[in-house]
Amino acid sequence: MTDRLPLMDPSDWTDGQRAVVSSDARAVTIYGSLRSGKTTALMARAIRCARDIDPEETVYVFANTGTGAETRRSMIASHDAAADIVVSTVTAIAAHILRRLGDDDWTLTHPEADQARVGRILEAMGYNDLSESPYDVWRELIVQAANGRDRTVPPSFPLTDEALAEVRTRYDATLDRTRTLDRARLVQRAVEHLERAGESPVRVSHILIDDAENLSPIEVLLLQALGPESVTAAVNPEACVMASLGADSTAVIDWFDSIDDHDRVWLAAAKHTTPILDAARRLIEEESSSSDRATSRGSDTLPEGRVEKFSAPSASAEQDRILGAMQERVEARDGGAVNVAVVAPNQSLRDEIADRCRDSDLAVEVLGRPWHGQETILDVLSYLFVLANPHDDPHLFRVINRPSRGIGRKTQARLREYAAGRDLSAWEAIDRARSEGALSSRARRVLGAFREMVEPLVQHARDASPADVARAVLSDTELLTPVTRGRTREQIEREERVEWFLQDLPASGDIDALRPFLDSIALGFSPTDRTAKIQIATLREVRDVTARLVFVFGLEEGRLPATHAVRRHAFIEQEKRRLAVAISRAESNTVLSWAKSRGTGRRQEPTTRSRFWDLLDPVPTCDGSWESGNDYRASLRTKQASSRASTRPTDEDAAAIEAGRRVEHPKLGAGTVQDVKMDGEKHVATVTFDDRGTKTLNLRYAPLTLLDA
Template sequence: MRCLEGLNDQQQLAVTKCDSNLLVVAGAGSGKTRVLTHKICYLIEEMGVYPSDIMAMTFSNKAAREMKQRITSMLGTHEQPYWIGTFHSTCLKLLKEFHMQAGLTPQFSIFDEADQLALIKRVMKEMDIDPKQLPPKAIKWHISSAKNDSTDFIALLKQENQMSSKAIEVVEKYQAQLEQNQALDFADLLIKMIKLVQTNAQIKHSLNQRWKYILIDEYQDTNYIQNLLISELKGPDTTVIAVGDEDQCIYTWRGAKVENMLEFEDHFAPAETVKLDQNYRSTKPILDAANAVISNNVGRRKKELWTEKTQGNTVDFYHAEDDYAEARYIIDQVEDRYRKGTPLSDFCILYRTHVQSRIIEDEARRRNIPYRILGGTRFYDRLEIKDIISMLKLLTNPFDNVAFERVINKPTRGIGPKTIQNLRDLAQQLGTSMLQAIPRLKGGSKAHKGLGEFYLAFQKLSETAFEDRPTTITEKLLEKTGYLKALEKENTIESEARIENIEELLRTMSDFEEQTGGGLIEFMDQVSLSADADTKDYDSPMLSLMTIHNSKGLEFPYIFIVGLEEGVFPHQRALEENDEDELEEERRLCYVAMTRAEHKLTLLAAARRKLYRFTMYNPLSRFIEEIPEHLYHTIPNPQLIQKTPNWRGGEDSHFDTFSQLSEMELASNAYKKNMVTQKKRPHSNSPYQPGSFVQHPSFGRGVIKQTEGPDNNLKLTIQFERAGIKKIMLNYV
């Protein structure tokens, strides 16, 4: 059977087991995508299941596309399951199908994060709320977080009692105006679908019978709402098959519930579990070190990855004297191997936070090593693309006031805030949209003329918006609105780049037309759900730098992990809260980073790291200590001739410029004792924490004894070696 060709025994078991709900615990590099695609092919080819009876949900459009391509390639036919897509695209399809029952128009809008923020700001302006007192981004974060955890998210926010009554009122008006705009934000796509199934028995019965198999990729990343959606769509005769790995759950900060993995057998009982623990990516030394680290987590199933690649380079550990030396060592290694014929695209440097990249970037530039940082601004988030997409949204949904307000003055038409407010008030009085209210607005100023021209242009464009190809209507829109002409007039490097991006958008539309034959509505749906970073070409000959979060799902022959120090990795936030769940997440991050390496893994730490105006002396990361010494090789560093306390208060190698060793040990031990006994505090991203060692330009070396105030107005009490105790306002150092 070709559906089983090339699979090991565990993979074959996962593919052929079809008689019960199934959790496939797929370790890093164990071939989970291969198992998913082979499973779907097996169901169709060997079990006789109709493609329309299978649903597969992924977390990215890229993963969905690749799955479809693999299935088509294996089956040798263009027939493939229609229901392969992300959670959001699946719900979008269903809501389009049942829009009447859901109380929606066929052309309802989807609000992305920028649209959400714009609507929140508008609501706050209407309520005369100062954004400095109540930051719109904080409101948006609370909304998104609550919508991940409950279908009645406003009740949850009230129950949690973390927001003021005024903030709750903003949330309520935000949701009301979403409905007024005939719009849903991303979370609403799922919530609306869940509520529809829960309240409409006919639709529930229909959907419960629609799919015989529901497959979920990256199950460890599902949140409460996503798991609830699966439960609601599953009928009595539906088999749920989830593939994931709790050891790679690194997104709890955006709602992922590792409990979904750990409680699958109970939630979808009766259920069975198959473990995939043969790794095809890394060598044995790398896996042994990674297994040693992750085995310290409690919230996991016991498993150890193994590989047939028993030979391989030992994991290296280099303890640099400072972060500059750390960067120099990495670029030395890259440069040496590059000169010997290894392409730069084989190397990747991973760090916990973006701020760590600068010194590495500087060193790479200094040595003429081309590099790129993966995880920048996405194509569809760029200013000019957002503008054009908003114009297209307005063409397809004239009720979208957020899109209207974004583009009404692009290019500038002399329409000021007062005119916009008058139009907004009139639209509310008439119970219509701002666009449709323009003819009823009285006046004869330049602003009114600009509004009239805008209205006539959109009226003309709307006549053929649903008939013309997306490229044709967009070209007309660029001409009628004068958007492209305004950019050409600027004649700057920036405007040229914006024009190139617009041309790229038109090429994207053209490709979409050729591949799908779809119109503007279908293209807009695809754009709204697009979550892929633009232009990710991992084969180009450049050194790669990225955060560990951005490395998920990638692999490189050579991996460098920097900053393995307490307070850096694991992050200070996990330490200051003394939160085992957060520490376990940090450990999972470390495991994910280590298992990106195919041939060689190098771990690095700096004995001294400069952050802002202070030099920090952090103990070595606990993750280094969790690896048995025989599993890694320490690269000698003659600059480190003394000892420094590790995170437990013991000693590790250190450099020779801090002579008061006993003070450091005492401070470190006191710090660790404090970390165990302190109560939870609000999250802080400040690197300045009690017990941290610092270097002041005037007072010299010292240890932080106490911190007071918020991060942006921090007061430090520091015990200096020579100057004694000083209280310092960080902003005035």
């Protein structure tokens, strides 16, 4: 789904885009509003730069995320000059620099794991009733690191400067103990190395930055340290969506303004606008001077779409309506690519709608969370992180009891407490506890068995290719068991996905090949689901979405804007900009929605419509132009009934099932019939399944198939 943004034919460029491509200045700043053609001009300029460089030099294009980099790479894939262009992110180049300089005894952390760390630190310090969540404290730590300097916290922040400094000290100590880095500290370390070395191990001739308003000051310092011959940036200061994590458009603008040979090009929005862009502009005001400084793009190059909105009585009804529209498009395209995106306000709702899609047999690509719902692959990845860095506590605790080996939550909690009290990683704490006789004898036994199982794999990872290491993990840890045995439909599909994953791993090399691969996974460059037809993202990843039909759901107070944003005006403005960007991603239709109640089961709580809802007026209530009006639940019940009817055994089939016969159940797998008898009017069979034990089944309904017919 990364082929949606083909590079425009030069004959379709505007005067402003031509000015960008033809400029010979050392610095070029491209200013433009949403959908003004900044990315097209930037990538075309990258191709021109690549044609003029020496063979030893490289052109670098930077996007905000790994998915965004892959999308921009696809725009130029067919051009001859693409081989000399590296499309990446600033954090990825920081990781590459550290590896090249020999600083490679670390792995990258995931933001969710970092937030959990901050939560445990706050709990240890006695802050159990903060008015702000650990997420807010973690975000403040990231902002401080991203700015490269200490910052006075806002007056409304619940921790004093001294308390926050203590949290930061403990947080940094945890990162050091586990030999891990978050993204801000990764860039910081790269900057420090370059300052000490005096030169970069990477030869960069030209740097081009898309969505440069989302760069943090420390990232700008890293790009400056690379010493490029020329720099180009596409900027829309009104669309910064990463300010709450330290992004500051003034940092990159000040850098470019300090360069004497500097061209500034304004790309105006279309004079003949569309309803989609109208709605986006109602949320963020555009610079009045923009339209006076450049030629507008013709209406024929912009989507002729519309924006609609609807409310639903409950979250399930809201999702049903969205799922019904997506299901219809999948069936109408008969297996072809379906250009639909769903944008959720937060990760929880993103994962919820992704699970609903998978339950409905809709293949989805979850931006920011590769292989969502594919637990076996995620477990293998966590094992690989542990093999590259056994001190990586977040990944170690994910797999320490997967598959189950008797290391429950209480044992894990005691291990965490023991490790923290001695300033050790969990890996070191296991060995220390065994030598000191700490913890219970049973805990020492099961933890020791886990370490003894992992240690040979750690040694194997030093010399074997990542693909071979992953296969060894699947075999030695018995993660492979639920993939290959039973041969039910679900297991066959899971086995195919695992095989795709193994094919994407480097088939040669050693630990030096494994570590960069894990860096790419942590930074969002992972391969996507090859069967995916629908993209699902949060507002943070929304810039990487481009689809004909875009759904933005969950427009409720506390979700959009989020609770933490409501406390600060600056964050309210950021949430508004994110919504505007989400609306602008559609090529045909954008559909906005909110649910009047949300919860699980009978525990439904009323919600309040987002304050942004009325700002979008006049946006019509949905007239159904994007859906057929079919009731999704009714159609799903019909399909389920049809499926049950097709798998229900006939009387002849039931009569043929007798003791000793081999049978197969679509969910329970293969097994042997032990006994068949009548229980009243029911024909009941006792079957011992190979992997699921002995079950008693009613032959009138159980979808058993004879294997030895």
